[in-house]
Amino acid sequence: MLHAVIMAGGSGTRFWPASRRDTPKQLLKLSGDRTMIQATADRLGDLVPDQRKMVVTNAALVAAVRQQLPDLPVESIVGEPCKRDTAPCIGLAATLIAAKDPDATMLVMPADHVITSDADFQKAVLAGEALLDEDPTRIVTFGIEPSYPAESFGYIERGETLGKADSAAYRVTRFREKPDAATAQQYLAAGTFYWNSGIFMWRCSTILEALQKQMPEMMEKLENIGQAAGESNFSEVLEREFAAIEGKSIDYAVMEDYPNIVVLEAPFRWDDVGSWQSLARMNPPDADGNTVLANHLGIDTRQTIVFGDTDHLIVTIDIEDLIVVHTPGATLVAPKSSEERVREVVKRLTEEGRESRL
Missing domain, CATH: 3.90.550.10 (Spore Coat Polysaccharide Biosynthesis Protein SpsA; Chain A)
Structure with a gap:
């Protein structure tokens, strides 16, 4: 079987x-x-x-x-x-x-x-x-x-x-x-x-x-x-x-x-959904090329990934090619080109004894 x-x-x-x-x-x-x-x-x-x-x-x-x-x-x-x-x-x-x-x-x-x-x-x-x-x-x-x-x-x-x-x-x-x-x-x-x-x-x-x-x-x-x-x-x-x-x-x-x-x-x-940019491959972008899984207001925002819960409004102005992630305990803002460095964040938080943010 x-x-x-x-x-x-x-x-x-x-x-x-x-x-x-x-x-x-x-x-x-x-x-x-x-x-x-x-x-x-x-x-x-x-x-x-x-x-x-x-x-x-x-x-x-x-x-x-x-x-x-x-x-x-x-x-x-x-x-x-x-x-x-x-x-x-x-x-x-x-x-x-x-x-x-x-x-x-x-x-x-x-x-x-x-x-x-x-x-x-x-x-x-x-x-x-x-x-x-x-x-x-x-x-x-x-x-x-x-x-x-x-x-x-x-x-x-x-x-x-x-x-x-x-x-x-x-x-x-x-x-x-x-x-x-x-x-x-x-x-x-x-x-x-x-x-x-x-x-x-x-x-x-x-x-x-x-x-x-x-x-x-x-x-x-x-x-x-x-x-x-x-x-x-x-x-x-x-x-x-x-x-x-x-x-x-x-x-x-x-x-x-x-x-x-x-x-x-x-x-x-x-x-394989290996990183934040994979969201853009799985979810259709808006007219400005943004991938949004959040409560979001974008003004002159292009080619950006925005992720958060529906209870929190994320506003972006005059930005391009960024990753913006909001959670109740931590927020990430980074250029798309630097997404691999997110692992460095996890390493640094561990080294600094800030495991509550992991």
Whole structure:
């Protein structure tokens, strides 16, 4: 059966000050009327019932996730006691799912992507299932056809076509890290590279075997956690064993060395919502090129992103190419060209002991 795992442990520091420790970006409404994690769960439609959906998040966010996804079983929202990157997150989910359904197929999705349409996404998932039915040892990933030479995404280089799925499917030649500007331009011109969406499908048994080969010490600790599932001491075992795991991304742990990976050319539109400027890609601008998600009065304001709640009026006069974000506890004003420096703000506030603003 198909199970879906939503990875929701990110902190979203580049979306400060709206994204905070207790309400990171996956819990915010950045596009549409649903929060990002709600939209991710909704996207599955009837493909996966609530009983086969799992969210892996920060332990401090479990209550907030339960509030936003009340139809999920309580045990399906798993709180990581500490941050350990995507390989332990995925390994933990696969361990818990396999204990109940050894033949499970597992779809892994980040909670903070915007994808349209839901129907196109479900079509891609069904194509991925077909590829796994043909060869259960495969790993299926979803590649996004690049529309510009992005430096902020990883890339997948495709090889020979498979030509059997209900979508364009290719063998993966290799994964590439985030490139510099010149290399990104080469990837775009080559026509054989996709953006790496970070969405994967596999049999639970396949990913667990791959992790066992690459990270046996991690798997030993995850097996201890799995054995305690449903027991009264589960929380204690999870906290002890998970904290002892070395953090590593799934790309480094498995993807770079696994010999049987297929990339499906995604039929859906995708954005990883990595920074404030991504709002301009997801929300239609006004006549002056402004992206406004706020109660806003603009006078001679152009090409500016304005974000805030409806109770607070933001007025801008004679400005251009800025990011303006108002929240009850903090306000950000910065040139669009400096948006990557938002991470510096988070670092400085931490160093100065002003964690209440994070």
